[in-house]
Amino acid sequence: xxxxxxxxxxxxxxxxxxxxxxxxxxxxxxxxxxxxxxxxxxxxxxxxxxxxxxxxxxxxxxxxxxxxxxxxxxxxxxxxxxxxxxxxxxxxxxxxxxxxxxxxxxxxxxxxxxxxxxxxxxxxxxxxxxxxxxxxxxxxxxxxxxxxxxxxxxxxxxxxxxxxxxxxxxxxxxxxxxxxxxxxxxxxxxxxxxxxxxxxxxxxxxxxxxx
Numbered sequence: 546x547x548x549x550x551x552x553x554x555x556x557x558x559x560x561x562x563x564x565x566x567x568x569x570x571x572x573x574x575x576x577x578x579x580x581x582x583x584x585x586x587x588x589x590x591x592x593x594x595x596x597x598x599x600x601x602x603x604x605x606x607x608x609x610x611x612x613x614x615x616x617x618x619x620x621x622x623x624x625x626x627x628x629x630x631x632x633x634x635x636x637x638x639x640x641x642x643x644x645x646x647x648x649x650x651x652x653x654x655x656x657x658x659x660x661x662x663x664x665x666x667x668x669x670x671x672x673x674x675x676x677x678x679x680x681x682x683x684x685x686x687x688x689x690x691x692x693x694x695x696x697x698x699x700x701x702x703x704x705x706x707x708x709x710x711x712x713x714x715x716x717x718x719x720x721x722x723x724x725x726x727x728x729x730x731x732x733x734x735x736x737x738x739x740x741x742x743x744x745x746x747x748x749x750x751x752x753x754x755x756x
Contacts, residue, residue, distance in 0.1 A: 580705035590695035601684035608678035648673035
């Protein structure tokens with residue numbers, strides 16, 4: 546009778562151990578899959594951040610060139626006004642880019658020669674807007690956001706990877722439980738493995754999922 550009880554107990558221990566190993570294997574596969582997926586998201590976001598930042602630099606370079614041209618035009622225009630060269634003044638003002646023409650008109654409306662509180666140049670006016678500069682700023686914001694998403698994805702990938710270490714412990718304890726002869730030790734190993742498995746399962750359930 547005692548042998549039968551021991552045999553039954555051994556079979557139950559083996560069944561629970563096998564079940565624990567099977568469930569742990571499934572959860573391990575899931576965490577590995579999610580770690581890989583989030584790693585892919587990280588790579589994509591970092592790539593996007595790099596491309597966007599390159600576009601931002603390109604737009605910034607365009608804005609710098611436009612500023613140089615505008616400053617040169619306005620300087621020549623101011624010299625023509627100072628020299629009372631109306632022909633050159635009109636020639637230059639007719640060739641102002643729209644952004645510069647709007648800013649100069651607004652600046653002249655402040656009567657800068659009589660008003661000490663007037664902005665020093667048209668480039669200090671809110672009407673002077675470089676679309677390329679605004680585009681560069683917006684692209685830089687987008688690049689920073691993509692970099693942040695990449696870092697978050699990397700952390701999520703790491704979180705999933707860390708859980709595999711604990712799941713490996715569950716596999717080890719479950720396998721050992723069927724190899725030892727002491728029944729109390731077998732139960733203890735299975736209980737510890739079960740607690741770790743459930744804890745990791747609860748943690749993984751709270752992780753974001755990427756499919």
